[in-house]
Amino acid sequence: MDKDALRHWLHKASDWSADYLESVSERPVRAQGEPGSIYAALPEAPPAEGEPMEAIFKDLDALIMPGMTHWQHPRFFAYFPANSSPPSLVAEYVTAAMAAQCMLWQTAPAASELEARVLEWLRQMIGLPQDFAGVIQDSATSATFAAILTAREKVTGFTGNTKGLCGQAPLRIYASAQTHTSIDKAVRMAGIGSDNLVKVPNGSGPYYAMDTEALEALIEADKEAGLQPAAIVACLGGTSIGACDDIEAVAAVAARHGIFLHVDAAWAGSAMICPEFRDLMRGAELADSFVFNPHKWLFTNFDCTAHYVKDPRALTDTLGMRPPFLRTLGREEGETPGVTDYNEWSVPLGRRFRALKLWFVIRSYGVEALRTKIRNHVAWAQGLAKTIGAAADFEVVTEPILALFTFRYRPRFLKDASDETIDALNARLVERINDDGRIYVTQTTHEGRFAIRFQVGQTSTTARDVEIAWEVIRELAGASKGGIGAS
Structure with a gap:
């Protein structure tokens, strides 16, 4: 495809996108086809020769669109939204054109520094104090996994990554019964074992908060049994019914026992930009780690998760790897002001330029x-x-x-x-x-x-x-x- 053809088809794609969003409310919200119908309609083998873009767009409309559930439909009331917006869409086009790999400061200095600034904006918007530093992860699942790994390393004196967990007292993770299954997945992947995830019962109050007396009793019983409490995960806006833990009370338990506290606010965190809702997050400033998804309720298309930590060094000591080919000579993170290699803050090495769409959204709409x-x-x-x-x-x-x-x-x-x-x-x-x-x-x-x-x-x-x-x-x-x- 030459430059003239590229320009033509980018215009075609933008027109297609605008037409889609204008007419999406006329489509069934959920895909209506039978399982396997799309698969059966697609060729069994790839084309040996290139096909014209006209034919590809025709099949997009004829084959793919009937099998799509429309998350941008105004009557999508399922799950939580993965809502986009026009400025986010425009930014994603630009991001795709640059196709930057933002793993190190030197591979995309503007991406790294914009991420730092936009996450400071977002932190201010939801009312977290300035002693939190942020990173954009792909999902709350990845952020929670990073938090559980960090808690594991802190409680083992940073020997889990080197010596493994063999010979250690079993680690214990505590979470509300209303937390998302991403907590279960993180505990499995961290090598702690699902049997060591303790689900704490919830009360019957207006927010179905974790019973902190039960939490404390479970921790005491585990310590007496020779087990090692490692982390507590508090819930702010659970997926099932929106349950919210009393974070301040949970934080008091965590502080008494010296336990890492992670707050999962994947959905509800976006609503904290409204000061009148912030009673729900009272005590979040006491947490070690806090996560929420702008891609759920802040009009920024998937994927874009804001992960805040009190101790970035603990996170990077847990996840960071610095082989010679990934060093930024003369400008090492922690040694040069303004240099942050965000790959050390995340599980994947590769990183997309996610901060750009968040920047477009916040600037285009404004906080109000x-x-x-x-x-x-x-x-x-x-x-x-x-x-x-x-x-x-x-x-x-x-x-x-x-x-x-x-x-x-x-x-x-x-x-x-x-x-x-x-x-x-x-x-x-x-x-x-x-x-x-x-x-x-x-x-x-x-x-x-x-x-x-x-x-x-x-x-x-x-x-x-x-x-x-x-x-x-x-x-x-x-x-x-x-x-x-x-x-």
Whole structure:
């Protein structure tokens, strides 16, 4: 492809992208095809000769798009959003054109220094103190893995990387029962073993916080048994129902026992740009490590995770490797002001220029506009929860925490039905909603019972989209006639 052709097809790609975003609300939110249909439609072998771009774009529309679930759809109410925005999209185009490998300061000085500055902005935006230093990771899973590895090394005197864990007292990691399975994965990958991940029960208060008395008792029992407490993971906005631990109380336990504290705020951390929500993160300043995902609720496309640490040296001593071919001669990190080799802060060596899209987003919107979007999402979710709670054939299972709540369909004509029957009924309702295509929701279980999750967070969602969601839910439940319950 020569330069003229490149210019033509970049224009074509930008027009295609703008048209897609303009019309995405007309598509079914979740892919509607049968499993295997896309695979079967693709050639079994690669082309021996190059094909024209016209044919590739034609197949993009004909073969690929019908099999896509549309995360940028304004009625995407499932999971947590992986929301993008126009300035983020533009920055990603630029990033792809440069195709920089930002592993060292010298391989991309501007990328390294922009990352440092933008993460300082972000730290200020969410109210973390200046003794935290940040790095952009690919996901909260990677950041949590890095945190668990750092905790492992600190508690073993930095011998885990050299001598392994054989002969050590078993390490113990403590986490709320509401934490994400990325914690389980990190504990496995760190060689600590899933049997040594202790899930602490949650209370029944408004935020389903970890029971800190139970946490302390578990730690004391483990120490008496000769086990070695290594880290506590506190939850700020759990994936299932939005649970939030009392970080200040958890931090007090961690301090009494000298245990590393990591805060997983993957989703809810973005909402902390709004000062009125920061009571949820009270005590976060006492943590050793804090992570949240701008790619979940700060309008910056995946992947972009902000990972903050109190002790960068502990992180780089855990993850850093400096073979001769990766040295920046005359400008070593820690020896030259302004030089940071972020590959030593992350599990992968290779690094994308992720800071650019975050810079575009913050500068293009400004902090106040970003706050307004998040405040609207929270208000709309809370309004819908009130509406559902007042409806005769529905019930709210967990009240909104920020913009997430859960509910279930419980029609009057089935008032004496068993829990199992109601669970099955709601599972069928979720299938019907997602097969319909106008909105997309997901499910969870709470206290052993099936519940439907609903979160508001997509960039272009409006109050009307939330109203439509309720119309679709009522219609497909058939609340006034029995509907799905009679099937």
